Structure formats: C-alpha cells, structure tokens
Amino acid sequence: MADSLRDQLLKSGIVKEVQQNRVQQDRAREQKRPPSPSSGKPARKGGKPPVPSHAARPSGQSREEIDLAKAYAIRAQTEANERKRIEQEAAEQARLRRERKLQIQQLLDGKALNKAEADQPRNFEYGGKIRRVHVDAAQLAALNAGELGVVQQAGRYLLVSREIAEQVQAIDAHLVALLVDPNASGMGDDGVPDDLMW
Incomplete structure (x- = not known):
C-alpha cells in the first residue's frame, strides 16, 4: 500500500475516463458559446457579435x-x-x-491741404451723419468740382487732391468721406452741389 491514492486510480483507469469526460464536456460548452474576441476564432455566421464583459470596461461603465x-x-x-x-x-x-x-x-x-485760416464750412454726409470741413473759397470751388477730396483719418477730415483720395479709396474705400464725381450732373440751379441742399 505504498502507492498513493492517485497512483492507484491511474492504474485502475478510472482517472482517464473522468478526464476524458471533462474534456468532452468542455468542448461541447465551447461550441454552444460564441467565441470571445481574444480567442482569435472567427465568429459564427449569422451570430451576434460578442458583447464585452463589464470587467473589460474601466470602473464598470456601460457602453x-x-x-x-x-x-x-x-x-x-x-x-x-x-x-x-x-x-x-x-x-x-x-x-x-x-x-x-x-x-x-x-x-x-504731408499731403493734407487743410488751412488753419480757412473759414468756410463745407458740409457733407459721412457715416450717416452730417460732417464738415473748413475750406477757403478756392478750395470750396475745387472740392465741388471734384478736383479735391476729403479723407477721414484718426477722427479728422483731411482735404487732399483727387489723386490721393483715389489712392486711399483703392486701399480702403470707406475712409473717403467726400469725393465729388466731376462727370455727374449733381449741381443745382444755383451752382451748388445737390448734397449741400438741405
């Protein structure tokens, strides 16, 4: 009786039968169960994809x-x-x-033509409001004829030549406050431009 119980069961053949039965049962269970994603086996045709267990998600979060x-x-x-x-x-x-x-x-x-001694106001509409620039008589005639223009810069209205006004207009059109078109027939009966008639 020096043989252990394990040795005696192996000699009698009982252990082999039990082990074979367990292997067959495990195989049958695996065939009924869909394969796990980590097993590397392809899913059965027509079967649902495997649902990962909650253990695979961090802190038990749902999908x-x-x-x-x-x-x-x-x-x-x-x-x-x-x-x-x-x-x-x-x-x-x-x-x-x-x-x-x-x-x-x-x-x-250095191109502004404003004069400190100019005393005649020339009113014009700019930005939805009536604005004014002070000019002398010669500048007023040139401004009304379209030879001069008015440009707004830093809150001031600068009297400039038509060429400068057109260059400013090419860069930023909304800064040109007044530039009379000499070809337009906007003159009233008294020789004053229509934009001054209010």
Whole structure:
C-alpha cells in the first residue's frame, strides 16, 4: 500500500475516463458559446457579435456612458478647433487693418491741404451723419468740382487732391468721406452741389 491514492486510480483507469469526460464536456460548452474576441476564432455566421464583459470596461461603465464620453470629447475638440480658427482669422484681419492703416498714413503724410485760416464750412454726409470741413473759397470751388477730396483719418477730415483720395479709396474705400464725381450732373440751379441742399 505504498502507492498513493492517485497512483492507484491511474492504474485502475478510472482517472482517464473522468478526464476524458471533462474534456468532452468542455468542448461541447465551447461550441454552444460564441467565441470571445481574444480567442482569435472567427465568429459564427449569422451570430451576434460578442458583447464585452463589464470587467473589460474601466470602473464598470456601460457602453452608452463610454459613447457619451467620446461624443463629449469630440465636441470639445471641435469647439476648441473652431475657437482657434476664429482667433486666427481675427488676428489675420487685425494684421491686414494695421497694414492698411500704415499704408494710408504714409500716403497722407504731408499731403493734407487743410488751412488753419480757412473759414468756410463745407458740409457733407459721412457715416450717416452730417460732417464738415473748413475750406477757403478756392478750395470750396475745387472740392465741388471734384478736383479735391476729403479723407477721414484718426477722427479728422483731411482735404487732399483727387489723386490721393483715389489712392486711399483703392486701399480702403470707406475712409473717403467726400469725393465729388466731376462727370455727374449733381449741381443745382444755383451752382451748388445737390448734397449741400438741405
């Protein structure tokens, strides 16, 4: 009786039968159960895809919670990208405005024809309001004939030659406050332009 119980069961053949029965039962269970994604076996035709267990998800989250978290992350990323694009566009617009302003400032430097002793006001509409620039008699006639123009810069209205006004208009049209078209028939019966008749 020196043989252990295990050795005696192996000699009698009982253990082999039990082991074979277990192997057959395991195989039968595996065939009934869909394969797990980690097994590497292809899914059965017409079968549902395997559902991952809760143990595979972090902290027991459901599939809906994970999908919602992904949706929020995608939305946050999209909003961040949109904000960045808007900021870049705003910076580019600001850069272009600075360049135009500098270009106009260089163009107008020393070219203003305003006179300190000018005493005649010339009214005009600009920005939805009535504005005025003071001119002398010769400048008034030249302004009404379209030989001179008025350009707004830094809150002031500068009297300039028609050529300068047209150059400013090419850079930034809304800064030209007054430029009479000499070919237009906007003169009243008394020789005063129609825009002065109010």
